[in-house]
Amino acid sequence: MTTLDQLLPGQRGEIVRIEGVDGIASRLREMGFIPGESVEYLRRAPLGDPVKCSIHGCRIAVRSGEAKRVLVQPIG
Amino acid sequence: MATASEEFKKPAPSSVLSNSRVALVGNPNTGKSTLFNALAGLNVRTGNYAGVTIEKKVGRCNLGSRTIDLVDLPGTYSLAPRSPDELVAVEVLTDDLENEPPVELIVCVVNASQLQRNLFLVSQLLELGKPTIIALNMIDAIESRGITIDVDKLSQQLGIEVIATSASKRRGILELKAAMERQLASDHLSVDRERTLPASFYQVCDEFREALIANACTGDSEDVDAALPDDYLIQRMLLDRGGESEKRVIHRLGGGVLPALSVARQKLATQVGDAIDMECNARYAWAKQKLTGVIGESGRASSQITDRLDAVLTHRVGGLICFVLVMFLIFQSIYAIAGWPMDAIDSATGWVTDGVTSVMAPGMLRSLITDGVIAGVGGVLIFLPQIALLFFFLALLEDCGYMARAAFLVDRVMTLFGLSGKSFLPMMSSFACAVPGVMATRVIENRRDRLATIMVAPLMSCSARLPVYLLLIGAFVPTTAYLGGWLSLPAIVLMSMYMVGVVTAIPVAWILKKTLLRGEVAPFVLELPEYKVPAIRVVFSRVWEASLAFVVRAGTLIFAASIVIWFAGYWPGDHTHQYELETQLESVDADTANAETLQSDLQVESARLLEGSLLGRVGHAIEPAVRPLGWDWKIGVGAIASFPAREVIIATLGTIYSLGGDADEEGLAGAMRASKHPDGSSVYTLPVALSIMVFFALCAQCVSTLLVIRRETNSWFWPILSFSYMTILAYLGALVTYQVGSRL
Numbered sequence: 001m002t003t004l005d006q007l008l009p010g011q012r013g014e015i016v017r018i019e020g021v022d023g024i025a026s027r028l029r030e031m032g033f034i035p036g037e038s039v040e041y042l043r044r045a046p047l048g049d050p051v052k053c054s055i056h057g058c059r060i061a062v063r064s065g066e067a068k069r070v071l072v073q074p075i076g
Numbered sequence: 077m078a079t080a081s082e083e084f085k086k087p088a089p090s091s092v093l094s095n096s097r098v099a100l101v102g103n104p105n106t107g108k109s110t111l112f113n114a115l116a117g118l119n120v121r122t123g124n125y126a127g128v129t130i131e132k133k134v135g136r137c138n139l140g141s142r143t144i145d146l147v148d149l150p151g152t153y154s155l156a157p158r159s160p161d162e163l164v165a166v167e168v169l170t171d172d173l174e175n176e177p178p179v180e181l182i183v184c185v186v187n188a189s190q191l192q193r194n195l196f197l198v199s200q201l202l203e204l205g206k207p208t209i210i211a212l213n214m215i216d217a218i219e220s221r222g223i224t225i226d227v228d229k230l231s232q233q234l235g236i237e238v239i240a241t242s243a244s245k246r247r248g249i250l251e252l253k254a255a256m257e258r259q260l261a262s263d264h265l266s267v268d269r270e271r272t273l274p275a276s277f278y279q280v281c282d283e284f285r286e287a288l289i290a291n292a293c294t295g296d297s298e299d300v301d302a303a304l305p306d307d308y309l310i311q312r313m314l315l316d317r318g319g320e321s322e323k324r325v326i327h328r329l330g331g332g333v334l335p336a337l338s339v340a341r342q343k344l345a346t347q348v349g350d351a352i353d354m355e356c357n358a359r360y361a362w363a364k365q366k367l368t369g370v371i372g373e374s375g376r377a378s379s380q381i382t383d384r385l386d387a388v389l390t391h392r393v394g395g396l397i398c399f400v401l402v403m404f405l406i407f408q409s410i411y412a413i414a415g416w417p418m419d420a421i422d423s424a425t426g427w428v429t430d431g432v433t434s435v436m437a438p439g440m441l442r443s444l445i446t447d448g449v450i451a452g453v454g455g456v457l458i459f460l461p462q463i464a465l466l467f468f469f470l471a472l473l474e475d476c477g478y479m480a481r482a483a484f485l486v487d488r489v490m491t492l493f494g495l496s497g498k499s500f501l502p503m504m505s506s507f508a509c510a511v512p513g514v515m516a517t518r519v520i521e522n523r524r525d526r527l528a529t530i531m532v533a534p535l536m537s538c539s540a541r542l543p544v545y546l547l548l549i550g551a552f553v554p555t556t557a558y559l560g561g562w563l564s565l566p567a568i569v570l571m572s573m574y575m576v577g578v579v580t581a582i583p584v585a586w587i588l589k590k591t592l593l594r595g596e597v598a599p600f601v602l603e604l605p606e607y608k609v610p611a612i613r614v615v616f617s618r619v620w621e622a623s624l625a626f627v628v629r630a631g632t633l634i635f636a637a638s639i640v641i642w643f644a645g646y647w648p649g650d651h652t653h654q655y656e657l658e659t660q661l662e663s664v665d666a667d668t669a670n671a672e673t674l675q676s677d678l679q680v681e682s683a684r685l686l687e688g689s690l691l692g693r694v695g696h697a698i699e700p701a702v703r704p705l706g707w708d709w710k711i712g713v714g715a716i717a718s719f720p721a722r723e724v725i726i727a728t729l730g731t732i733y734s735l736g737g738d739a740d741e742e743g744l745a746g747a748m749r750a751s752k753h754p755d756g757s758s759v760y761t762l763p764v765a766l767s768i769m770v771f772f773a774l775c776a777q778c779v780s781t782l783l784v785i786r787r788e789t790n791s792w793f794w795p796i797l798s799f800s801y802m803t804i805l806a807y808l809g810a811l812v813t814y815q816v817g818s819r820l
Contacts, residue, residue, distance in 0.1 A: 021317070021350055021352065023158055024601070025352070026156065026158075026316075026352045026356075027153075027601050028601060029352060029353065029356035030153050030154040030156070030196060030356060031153060031193065031601055031603075032192070032193045032196070032360065034356050034357055034360050035357070037360075043390065045390065045484050045485060045487065045488060046390070046391070046392045046393070046395050046396050046485060047485075047487075047488035047489065048488060049487065049488045049491070050484065050487050050488075050497070050600060050602070052386075052390070052484065052604060056190060056192050056193045057189060057190060058190050058193060058603060059382075059386075059603070059604040059605075060601060060602065060603055060604065061480075061483075061484045061487070061497075061600075061601075061602040061603075061604055062600065062601050062602075063487070063491075063600045066600065066601065
């Protein structure tokens with residue numbers, strides 16, 4: 001198991017859980033980061049942060065610090 | 077309390093008397109604005125909700141048998157209010173706002189290519205117990221990718237009407253209107269509330285509600301039922317710890333509800349675990365279940381065009397180059413394209429002045445009309461083309477999806493100084509006007525980030541500064557061209573002026589985040605929507621709204637200021653000799669020696685009158701303070717008079733120079749170039765022009781902005797801080813510019 005920011009570009013992972021109960025954790029969950037969902041790591045922004053990923057067929061940018069809170073099981 | 081509560085639950089006014097109210101809601105990036113535009117056209121009134129500064133946008137829409145008022149609510153992913161901004165949408169939807177008619181129907185705009193995520197919001201809407209219709213928008217985009225959606229089945233599974241639309245292509249609009257008409261005709265003001273979450277949750281809610289009633293009976297509230305918030309708000313109170321619903325209900329019912337709240341939350345935690353976890357899992361499970369068999373999975377879920385474009389536009393090197401290019405192109409275009417309509421407005425102003433001069437005899441009224449009204453308002457209207465262009469580009473970038481990429485690209489830079497990519501949009505909007513920019517900071521969830529952005533947003537060069545820059549650049553910056561005409565010196569200076577504000581904003585925000593607004597870095601979750609061809613109608617309706625607002629502003633505030641300035645420059649003084657000279661001048665042929673003598677006599681007399689006027693006296697009094705900036709008293713007067721709004725300096729200078737009799741065919745720019753110090757040297761040199769520009773780039777000469785900051789922050793501290801720090805920076809900036817510039 002690893003975290004979203006540790007995946008390689010193009011690699012997918014299945015979300016295990018989101019850490020924390022604050023505003024950002026709620027926002028991530030509302031946007032569809034929920035256990036069992038598959039998320040694809042796409043690329044980093046030119047300056048290294050944030051990272052772009054794809055979930056529910058939608059591109060979302062989150063900061064590395066936030067991506068660290070998304071625990072995933074890499075697929076493939 | 078009791079009277080206010082009665083207002084909240086006033087029975088719905090008969091639909092015979094007033095238009096039915098329909099609310100348009102949806103996630104961001106669902107084409108909601110386009111749909112709103114397709115339904116209401118330009119028939120839109122904008123204002124503010126009482127007490128908050130959320131823009132209230134109400135459009136009138138004809139459904140055939142009836143006319144409705146369509147309320148456009150801000151785009152949101154969830155009805156879990158975490159800020160006053162998000163709470164407004166909930167209050168409108170639960171008929172919980174004073175003086176707002178109840179919403180009879182909800183139209184939820186759903187992006188067809190992101191059904192599952194969009195259904196999250198739908199599941200919350202269905203808990204409100206109001207008739208709801210889904211507009212399944214951008215259906216063409218998903219069809220073109222070979223994905224089919226069984227609309228009838230979706231409608232059946234959700235138990236509400238679903239209409240497939242493509243707002244940008246005007247597809248499905250008639251069907252949507254017909255569905256709205258059907259719903260409104262059915263006279264069902266409320267429907268059963270959908271219960272998506274576990275039954276134990278609703279049980280805790282009911283118990284909590286009972287506790288609230290019990291508490292209210294012993295408290296000071298007399299009308300229990302009326303004071304009790306909507307069931308949805310009660311649910312949110314339990315779900316969102318420290319959320320806005322909690323604050324709102326506690327504010328209304330008093331702190332006596334806190335023990336009951338804590339008991340209910342504890343019970344909820346033992347039964348279902350973490351509340352938000354439970355809610356999100358349940359709603360996504362619900363969405364998944366409702367979508368079974370609805371989507372034909374033959375095509376790609378997301379567009380390849382977007383992926384390909386992103387590969388370039390968010391590329392490590394290419395992306396940044398494109399970003400700089402896009403920004404430069406905008407500034408260059410504003411400068412290049414706006415030229416001809418400006419000339420046209422300029423000629424029209426001159427033509428009107430000539431017309432008035434030829435039919436009226438010299439006198440106070442003629443002076444008021446030509447020197448006060450026409451010179452003042454005309455000098456502001458001339459900049460309408462640039463403002464329209466700027467709003468055009470802003471709307472274009474936002475609607476095509478690039479604005480979010482810009483936030484993605486620059487987020488890292490913004491974090492270095494304690495802000496986020498989300499501050500980019502409000503800051504970018506502030507280039508048009510700081511008022512919407514400050515209001516747009518409500519997308520920033522974190523209060524400290526938001527305040528820091530509000531503090532620096534007015535440093536972005538707004539459209540009101542543009543006239544000042546353009547006038548001075550046009551008059552004093554040589555039109556040297558580089559790179560075969562692709563790059564001109566005026567464009568470089570213009571861009572530099574914009575950079576002054578940006579560069580200053582960085583340390584200001586940094587200092588604020590280290591002192592007054594210290595704390596953790598705020599979260600950042602940003603959707604990067606699919607690229608699309610911008611909806612021209614939406615772009616133009618934004619340009620139209622902005623231009624109209626500017627003209628109305630020019631027509632009221634600036635008009636009033638023009639008259640006041642004209643009067644201050646006219647009074648006191650005996651103008652009899654001036655009128656005699658004018659009458660004589662108009663009766664003799666031009667180009668004669670006599671005319672030239674009269675002309676110079678008139679200029680001397682006009683200048684004498686102006687210096688003796690109220691304006692002249694004030695200007696002379698402050699001259700020692702502005703002297704180190706390279707300014708003369710006329711510029712000082714302009715800076716003081718422009719406190720209500722920056723663009724007033726143009727009107728002021730216009731009035732001063734035409735009153736002074738300096739104005740010739742070249743207009744204000746020519747008059748300024750011709751302006752001399754008593755010793756014969758030019759008043760305006762390049763360093764002086766730059767010093768004025770830098771002053772206006774940094775100063776807080778805008779009452780509207782300061783008042784919006786007051787409303788947004790609900791305190792006088794922040795607007796006073798803005799004004800003070802910006803004025804000090806502006807003075808220092810102008811001082812350094814002139815002192816360094818004049819020594820080079």
